[in-house]
Amino acid sequence: MAAALNGMDVYFSQPNLMLPGSGLAGRLLLPYIERLRNSFTCWQNRVGFMEQFRISRAESGFPVFQSVLELENDRNGAEKRLASIPEPDVLRREMADFILRHKEFPATLQTQMAERLYLQQIRKGEIFSPFVLPETIHVSVNPQNSRPVYVVTWGVFDGPQTLPMIYIATIEDSSENVDRLLVGPDGKLRHDVDIPLPIGGLLNPELATRFDDFIVRNGAYGLTPATIASNLDKDFETLHPKLLRRIVLGPFYSSGITENNARINDILSKVRRDENAWLMSWTMQEIFSKNERPASRGFFSSTPAVQEFHIETNDLEAARMGVSAYEKHALVPHEAYQALYAAGEATAIFGNYKVHVISGRQVVSEV
Incomplete structure (x- = not known):
């Protein structure tokens, strides 16, 4: 796309x-x-922390309307949700520390980072x-x-x-x-x-x-x-x-x-x-x-x-x-x-x- x-x-x-x-x-x-x-940049970030993302495969080839509504709804609440997620630099340090201490991939922290990138993008441009x-x-x-x-x-x-x-x-x-x-x-x-x-x-x-x-x-x-x-x-x-x-x-x-x-x-x-x-x-x-x-x-x-x-x-x-x-x-x-x-x-x-x-x-x- x-x-x-x-x-x-x-x-x-x-x-x-x-x-x-x-x-x-x-x-x-x-x-x-x-x-x-x-909109597609936002959706691309959204799939990093959501379980599924649906498109109209058999008809238009575009995302289903529910995804459009979710973008609009998330844009309206972006500021409030961003305030509850740590800053990117903080998340990066925590991810590096988690990997060193646990020798595992920090999936939960990655999800938070993906959500922050999504909210920052949706706030940045017109969708x-x-x-x-x-x-x-x-x-x-x-x-x-x-x-x-x-x-x-x-x-x-x-x-x-x-x-x-x-x-x-x-x-x-x-x-x-x-x-x-x-x-x-x-x-x-x-x-x-x-x-x-x-x-x-x-x-x-x-x-x-x-x-x-x-x-x-x-x-x-x-x-x-x-x-x-x-x-x-x-x-x-x-x-x-x-x-x-x-x-x-x-x-x-x-x-x-x-x-x-x-x-x-x-x-x-x-x-x-x-x-x-x-x-x-x-x-x-x-x-x-x-x-x-x-x-x-x-x-x-x-x-x-x-x-x-x-x-x-x-x-x-x-x-x-x-x-x-x-x-x-x-x-x-x-x-x-x-x-x-x-x-x-x-x-x-x-x-x-x-x-x-x-x-x-x-x-x-x-x-």
Whole structure:
């Protein structure tokens, strides 16, 4: 997994890589990959003092959701637990003394050291929590209607599917409070307002808490992007979602570990070096608004503006996903791709995937 996450860093760090159809650089996904890396480093330390550690071997290849919840819980109590464990230097001296006096390995002290390293790591970096709360990463103004436009990202680790997901939304805001603050008389973004991006939460302070609550209730993999975008449109009269993108990370395949695809795992088992015997896949889904029905104001009643989202019904897979478009990607080490190709399985396994082969710091796409 460490090799796969490093490979994704290399791929999404490419200077000219843009997320399809968005004009956004692939680099904006890197903080979420770093959160995953921090989580796996914590889990690696955790297995030093826990009896077992479970992953979803037959499905996603990621740790089971209980492990994600335990990380979050342990992070909240890390300071208190660290205070009850001796400092590392003290533990090292006690371990050396135990070995000299008893001629045995100090298993209990090693467990304490592993727990301390785990707690120090979990306190140090941001992890991929069940819900990574939103950040506003870009602000502009739509020149056609002078509405402020936000690009907002957040993350969700889905429990039933054990899959980490990254969401990116482009949202127009017709709230009066932000219109007065952000939009100048010329209909453009005011330059005299300092916006230190990224900003934690939705930029509109009056809606930020409600928006956080919304993503907690509407982040599950079982909800289609069309459903999530429609719910957002309904729940917030002055927020107008124009584009919602979801990046589903996984499944992950690893020789000798996962059982989610027997054909892939059998071929990966023949790769000579373990650090190259893996395959990481991800799916990019998007739903966009093709039209906005304007708000109507009547004497007795009024209706808010409503988005009409496009679902590509000519593509059965897109219709099933509830999206306007999607892309499937696979990242695989060069040695593993050679094994798949030599077995005559590359075409059958990758099918409609966009394949990226990595060797060192070089990535060759669309092989």
